[in-house]
Amino acid sequence: MxxxxxxxxxxxxxxxxxxxxxxxxxxxxxxxxxxxxxxxxxxxxxxxxxxxxxxxxxxxxxxxxxxxxxxxxxxxxxxxxxxxxxxxxxxRRGPVQVPIGEHADRLVDEGQGDPTAARDLTRLLGKIDDRSASIVRAVGLEGESAGEVGTRMGMSEGAVRVAYHRAMTRLRHLAAADHEKDEM
Amino acid sequence: MKTEDLIATLAADPAPANGPSLEQRAVTGVAMGAAVSIAVFAAFYGPRPELGDALSDLVSLAKTLLPLFLGAMAGLLALRAARPGASFGMAQRLVWIVPAAVAALLVWAFATTPAAQRLPLFVGHSIHVCLPSILLLSLPILGGLIRALRQGAPVQPARCGALAGLGAAGLATALYSLFCVEDSPLFYGVWYSLGILLVTALGAYLGQRKLRW
The missing domain is CATH 1.10.1740.10 (RNA polymerase sigma factor, region 2, helix turn helix motif)
Structure with missing residues (x-):
């Protein structure tokens, strides 16, 4: 120790x-x-x-x-x-649990990343700064590599990764805050 | 993203950004807030008549010095609370001097005040000025302090915010006491304390909302 x-x-x-x-x-x-x-x-x-x-x-x-x-x-x-x-x-507050049967038709398009798959992602993205939002769109939704995004935005690959990670953390927080509000 | 990749990325940027320390930011924040509070005080309150005479009386002086000391100690504790794992040090013991002194003053005042005067002195004539004023004069200082503390990393945000509220209220109350003419501890020991506690609660609420990270 x-x-x-x-x-x-x-x-x-x-x-x-x-x-x-x-x-x-x-x-x-x-x-x-x-x-x-x-x-x-x-x-x-x-x-x-x-x-x-x-x-x-x-x-x-x-x-x-x-x-x-x-x-x-x-x-x-x-x-x-x-x-x-x-x-x-x-x-624990986590994503709302709903019976799958009712929504089976809507599951097709949903990816794996939690906030990226959220139905109101567009609205959440509107709440963070444009630069972070476009990094999340490019890396998380369109599947571009951090290197490609970096070249396009004039950032190093590492900087893109950190920015992406931070943006995702903030989105998770925002989603959790939304959920909290819904409960109240 | 793999953890090793994240570590490699973070390691590319080893040194924290050079900037003012948490303590320097807090001093700046409090100073700016206090400047606003003092301006409000000068514009709408002003010192009481014969302030010098009043301050030469120990019991009236205590109503300025005790909150001032409380403000300094609680501000220090709020800063410690903004550093994860940091110990609270001496300040956490010294701060208890204030409630102990207030309790002693209350007992002394109760014992030495003739029974018929206790209630009038306790109720006084300015509760409706005192409580809102302590809150009002606290707000700029609390705002400056919370803003600085956001650069920290309090692991108990509500507690850190409450300490910031206690500190801001202490300083604001010391300022207000220069205007207030109610010199019996039966008045200020109760109503100042209540005002300070209200700001402390506000600080806890703000901390919970603004100091999470």
Missing amino acids: TDRNDRWGELLRRANGGDAVAYAEFLTEVAPAIRTIVRGRSGDDSGNEDIVQEVLLAIHAKRHTWRETDPVTPWLYAIARYKTADAFRRL
Whole structure:
């Protein structure tokens, strides 16, 4: 535990100084710990990896909230627990369950990605910024590769992937918020 | 997307963006909010007559100093609450000085006030000014603080928002106390506290809505 804390703290300090190798090592080493936290909450393995990735993105987006003088593991686990709890809360409210029989004719067109398949996706896309929305359309609906979209929009492939992932997270949040409203 | 790919993508951008720290943002946010509150105070309230005399009396001074101290401590705690896993440190103990002092002042005032005057002093004549004013003067500060805290990552957003509300209300109440002429703890110990609690509740509500990430 302390060993981990020291090692991860050292890696993250180097990452803060701009060391990409140390940062990759840090993320690679914390991923299994995050996976354990997610699995502890879900009890099984299905769909966990999406949540692990959400936690990794959250760590990335909020890495400025760690102070180099603080222990890193409490920070890390607090983020992982928060994001995991958040994800499961959303899943519980989850997509509305309807008997399949009534809607069998409408199932044909629906893809696998959850928010992309939502019937009101167009409306949800209207709520996020145009750039993110067009990335989701291109990658999620039209099946373009991140590289192609990147070339077209003047972004690196990696930037497109991160933007896509973030946009999907926001769409899931929006969909969950909508659902919450419906319940009230 | 595979997790290794995501990690490779994120690792391409190792250092967080250089910018003001959470603390600096909070100080800026509070300062801007406080400037608005002070402007409102100057325009519509103004200091009470003989403010200097009043502040030289310990019991009247307490109605300014206690909320000021509460504001500083709660603001500090709100910042800690915006950093995942951070400990609350000394501030979490020191903040209890305020309710303890208020309780002591209330007991003292109750004991030393003649029975016939207790009720009039407790009810006072400005509850209808006091409560809305504390709320009004808190709002700009609370807004500035919440805005700054959005850059943080509170794992209990409602708690972080409540602490921000407590902090903003403390500062706003200290400001309002310079206008208020009700100097008995039977009045301010109760009604200031109520106003502060209302803003704290508002902060919790705002935190739940605005500080989730």
